[in-house]
Amino acid sequence: MKYWMLISAALKRKQTRTVLTICSITVAFVLFGTLRSIAVAFTEDVDFSGDDRLVVMSKLSFIEPLPMAYHQRIQSVEGVDLVAHREWFGGTYIDVNNFFPKWPVNAEVWFDVYPEFIISEQEKRDFVNTRTGMVAGKAIAEKYNWKVGDKIPIMGDIWVKEDGSILWEFDLVGIFSQEEGSGVYGGDQQAFINHSYFEESRMWGKGTVGNYVVKVKNKEDNERIAKEIDKMFANSSDETKTSTEAAFSKMFAEQVGDIGLIMNSILAAVFFTMLLVTGNTMSQAVRERTPELAVFKTIGYSDSKILCLVLVEAMFMCFLGMAIGIAISFIVFLFLEDDLAAFIEGISFQPSVILWAFATALVMALIAGLPPALGAMRLKVVDALRKD
C-alpha cells in the first residue's frame, strides 16, 4: 500500500481530467446497472406453470375479439375440462402512473382454471355473486391500501358505458395471492373483474371476449384439442389460433426479448466509446509522465513495477467509476421498482449485475490501460532522459 501515494500522485497530476474520466465511466455504469437489470428481466426464461391450459385467440392477432358464442362450442370438444375467457380492460385508477392489468373474466370458473391463485371460498363466491365485483392481487391491494368492501373507481379508456360515461365503479370483494414460485402469468400484480356487469354496461363489443383459456383434462391431448378447436372455426368469419399458454406467453416474451437485445446493443456501444475515452486518457497521462517514469526506472524501479503502477491507475479509475455508477443505478431502482413492476414482472436491481460490472470494469481497465502500461514498461531510460 506504500505505493498508493504514487498512484494518487499520478491521478492528481491532472485532477480535472481524472475526475471527468471517472464521471464518464460512472455514467456508463449507471446505464449498465439499469439497462442490464431490465434486460435480464426481459430475457430471463420465464417459468410458466403447467401446460394443461390452452389459449384460443383470433387468428388475426391477439387484440382481435372472438364471439362469446364460441364458449359452448369449445366446451363441447372432447377432453376439455373448463373454459374461461378474459378481456383487456385498460383504464386508469386515479392517476395514469397507477398502472396494473385489469381483466374482466367469467368469475364462475376463473379460479378453477387458475388454481395457482390462492383465494378463500367465501371471496370466490362473492366474486361470482357480485355483478360489480373485483378481486385484486395482494401486491396491488397493498400498494393502494385497498380493503375488501372498498369501491374502486376506474376511468375507462377503451371501454365506455352505454350512457356515455367512462367512470366504472367496482366493488372489491376479494384479495388473492399466488402460490409461491408458481410463476403464473401476471402474478399478483393484476386485478380481475366480474364479466357480467362489464358486459351489460359497455357501449360496444357486447357478445365478444378477448380470448379463451381452456383447461384440458389431460396434457397429452393438447395437440389434438388445439387442432380440433381451430378446425371447428376454420372458414368462419372469426378463425382461431390455439396454442398452449406457455407458447402464448413465450411468443409474448420473445417480442419483449428484442428489447433486451436492443438494450444490450446500446450498452455495447456505450462501452466501446468508454474504452476509447479511457484508453485515450491513459495514453495521454502516461505520455506526459515520460520523464517521471524515466526517473522511477533510474532509481531502481523495475519494468514490471512500472507496468503494475500504470495498470493500477487505470483500474482505480474504472473501478471507482463502476462502484459509483452501480450504486446510483441501485438507488434508481429503489425509486422505480414499484412502477416498473406493473409493466413486466421481476424487474428489480439484479445482484448478478454487480458481478458483471466487476468483470466489465476489469476488462475495460486492461484494454485501456495495457497499451500505455506496456509502453511505459518498455521505455528506455537512456532515451527518455535524453529528450530534455
Add this chain to the structure above:
Amino acid sequence: MSDSLVSVNAVNKIYQRGGEKLVVLDDLNLEVPKGDFLALMGPSGSGKTTLLNLIGGLDTPTSGSVEVDNARLDTLNSRALSRWRASHVGFIFQFYNLLPVLTAFRNVELPLLLTKLSSSQRKEHVETALNIVSLVDRASHKPNELSGGQQQRVAIARALVSDPDILICDEPTGDLDRETSTEILNLLQVLNRDHGKTILMVTHDPMAAEFAKRILHLDKGKLSN
C-alpha cells in the same frame, strides 16, 4: 582486486544510425578509486553522458567490461541492473527531475519504497538526507514552491537517501546561476569529504570542475588529462 571502485576496461560504445556507425566510446579505460571526486569535461556530443550511463548501470557497452563495486555491470540483465542501481548508485541530473505533485519529503522517499524499511524507518532516513542538504524545514513543500537550487538539493537528498557508494552527476549546475552553483558544488564536496561518497560529475564549466579532486577530458571517444 585493485582498490578501484569503478573499473572501465576496453569499452566500446557504438550507435547504429541508419547505415552509419557512430563510435562514441573507443576502447576506453578508466579507473576511479574509492573516495574520488572526478570531473569529466568535453565538447557536447563527445559521449560524457554515455559514459556516466554505463557506469551507473543505465546502459550496457557494445564491448568491454564495466565493473563497479565488484559487480560486472556489462553482464547483468535489465532486471538485475535496476535492482543494482537501487542500492549502489545515486543520480543527479541537470533538470532535477522531481515529481511535481509530491512534496520534497515524498520525492526523497521514492527510492526507499523499494526497500523493506518500515514507514518510520523511511521517515528517519529521509530526514537524515534532508538534514545533510539543509532542507528539513522545506520537507512539506512541493517542487514549484522551491527555488532551483533548493530543488537540486532535494534531488541530491533523493540520490543520497539509500546511502549509495557512488553519486553520478550529469551537469548538476547546468541550470543554476553562479552563486547557487557554488552552493551545490560545496555540498558535493562535503559529501565527498565527510560522507565518503565517490563522485563522478560531468560539467561544461571549468570553475565547477575546480571543485573536483581531478579532471579528465573526453574527446573523440578517448579520455585524457
